[in-house]
Amino acid sequence: MRRVRYERSGGPEVLFLEDVPVPEPGPGELLVRVEAVGVTLPVVRKVREDRDPIALGGEIAGAVVAVGEGVTGHAPGDRVTGLVFGPGYAEYALLLAAMASPVPDGASAVDAVALVRSxxxxxxxxxxxxxxxxxxxxxxxxxxxxxxxxxxxxxxxxxxxxxxxxxxxxxxxxxxxxxxxxxxxxxxxxxxxxxxxxxxxxxxxxxxxxxxxxxxxxxxxxxxxxxxxxxxxxxxxxxxxxxxxxxALIARGRPELYEAWRRELWQLHASGDLRPAVHAEFPLDEAARAHRVIEARSNRGKVVLIP
CATH class of the missing domain: 3.40.50.720 (NAD(P)-binding Rossmann-like Domain)
Structure with a gap:
């Protein structure tokens, strides 16, 4: 599979695409075929400022293709969104089942990354x-x-x-x-x-x-x-x-509140009262362009990668 990585801090130019094996889900994890990735300012800042490289994680949405040991409530074929702490700028990503939320029928993966975490x-x-x-x-x-x-x-x-x-x-x-x-x-x-x-x-x-x-x-x-x-x-x-x-403190410490907020967001979206905007969608090999948009603060709404 393809994923984006970097080896030293700096601007968007340090990002590069590589081919790596598809990961296998461990206990409590979902393997997700990624359809959309939300690009966030905290990740962009870390690439530029942190001395030690981090995994390019963040908001993803896609379809579950495999589940790890001990996972209940999720199965291959389910469409989910959530926050990944490992590599997320990739064609496949590992998502903790506890961080996964369902994507309603009729909603796209882009809708999900534009709406849910943000x-x-x-x-x-x-x-x-x-x-x-x-x-x-x-x-x-x-x-x-x-x-x-x-x-x-x-x-x-x-x-x-x-x-x-x-x-x-x-x-x-x-x-x-x-x-x-x-x-x-x-x-x-x-x-x-x-x-x-x-x-x-x-x-x-x-x-x-x-x-x-x-x-x-x-x-x-x-x-x-x-x-x-x-x-x-x-x-x-x-x-x-x-x-x-x-x-993150709410997601870990108040999961019932996290879930109630998530449900209300989807209800507001379904009613048309809450309108997530997407500034641009970039292919995975143009992740540097996506980062430049965020760094320039020129976006109007969400910036999304499409693996």
């Missing part, structure tokens, strides 16, 4: 903000794979005003089409009227202006891998708060 992160970040009906929201990286879903979910959960923060003005029409009332770019000195909560997928230098954008008693949910620092005084003067959110 949607779960967006949903969980919104839940962590404890939104009340009528409150105002600001979503950073609002045109990203997660952000464009968070923007829609904030509205669906009753936000009275939704502000989309994006890297450049060319994304304004895209996020307005998904329900944003206002659009701001990161380089603005002021981000407009304060909001009750911020869902931040960027971190780094954007944390400080995101905190300033909060109204008194406002909440910022940080779910980015971009790091950053918040000054305690900036929280103190407005009685503001910051909470971190990580999807």
């Amino acid at each position: 949607g779960l992160v967006a949903y969980g970040a919104l839940e962590a903000a404890r939104p009340a009906p009528g409150e105002s929201a600001l979503v950073t990286a609002a045109a990203s794979g997660v952000g464009h879903l968070a923007l829609q979910l904030a509205r669906l959960k009753g936000a009275g005003r939704v502000v989309a923060a994006v890297s450049e003005a060319g994304k304004a029409d895209f996020v307005r089409g998904l329900g944003a009332d206002e659009v701001i770019t990161y380089d603005r000195a002021e981000w407009g009227e304060p909001v009750d909560y911020v869902l931040d997928a960027v971190g780094g230098d954007l944390l400080a202006p995101a905190v300033r954008a909060l109204a008194p008693h406002g909440r910022l949910v940080a779910y980015s891998s971009g790091g950053g620092t918040v000054a305690a005084y900036d929280l103190l003067v407005g009685a503001k708060s910051v909470v971190g959110f990580q999807m």
